[in-house]
Amino acid sequence: MLKRIFPHPLVSLALVVVWLMLVNKVTLGNLILGSVIGIIVPAMTGPYWPNRPKIRRPLKIVEYGLVVLWDIVVANVTVAAIILFKRNENIHSRWVCVPLDLTSPEAITVLGGTITMTPGTVASVLAADGSSILVHCLHTDDPDGTRDQIKHRYERRLMEIFQ
Numbered sequence: 001m002l003k004r005i006f007p008h009p010l011v012s013l014a015l016v017v018v019w020l021m022l023v024n025k026v027t028l029g030n031l032i033l034g035s036v037i038g039i040i041v042p043a044m045t046g047p048y049w050p051n052r053p054k055i056r057r058p059l060k061i062v063e064y065g066l067v068v069l070w071d072i073v074v075a076n077v078t079v080a081a082i083i084l085f086k087r088n089e090n091i092h093s094r095w096v097c098v099p100l101d102l103t104s105p106e107a108i109t110v111l112g113g114t115i116t117m118t119p120g121t122v123a124s125v126l127a128a129d130g131s132s133i134l135v136h137c138l139h140t141d142d143p144d145g146t147r148d149q150i151k152h153r154y155e156r157r158l159m160e161i162f163q
Contacts, residue, residue, distance in 0.1 A: 007049075008042040008046070008049065011042045012038035015034065015038040015041055015042070016034040017034075019033065019034035020034055053107075054104075055161060055162065056162065056163065057160055057161055060160050060161045061161055063157065067157065068114055072119065075118045075120050075121075076119050086139070091139050092139055092140060093139065094140050095136055096137055096146050097132050098132060098133050098134075098135055098147050098151065100130065100155065101155060107159070107162035107163065108126065108133070110158060111123070111133070111150075111154055111155060111158055112126065114154050115133070115135055115154070120138040121136065121137050121146075123135055124136055
């Protein structure tokens with residue numbers, strides 16, 4: 001019975017939280033409306049999710065989120081410094097190919113989104129077989145170090161969450 005009401009409980013919870021953040025006021029009415037949205041949307045979209053992603057360690061999501069938030073703040077400062085203080089000829093933009101150990105499409109999507117959300121990097125192409133992702137870096141003197149950092153900070157944690 002609960003599975004029919006909450007086919008995707010994390011999505012339902014996320015929808016309630018996003019709704020409350022959008023209305024920017026926590027009231028009983030907003031909580032009820034957010035809960036209704038959190039029940040109806042996953043129930044209506046459930047048939048389009050034949051294979052639900054398996055989340056092995058849900059508490060690792062919090063750690064991953066904090067790491068990503070920290071990296072976004074640090075990258076904002078770094079990109080601002082590059083733009084303000086580096087001369088164009090001293091900026092070393094590079095394409096970095098990151099081989100993937102991830103196999104879950106959801107995990108690969110989260111990785112690509114994380115790379116793109118972090119200022120100074122953009123995930124641009126995923127290999128047709130999902131074996132690697134091509135990342136553009138605004139500035140790096142060490143493409144191998146950038147690749148290793150992506151694998152260590154993000155991919156390793158995503159593997160703990162999804163695989």
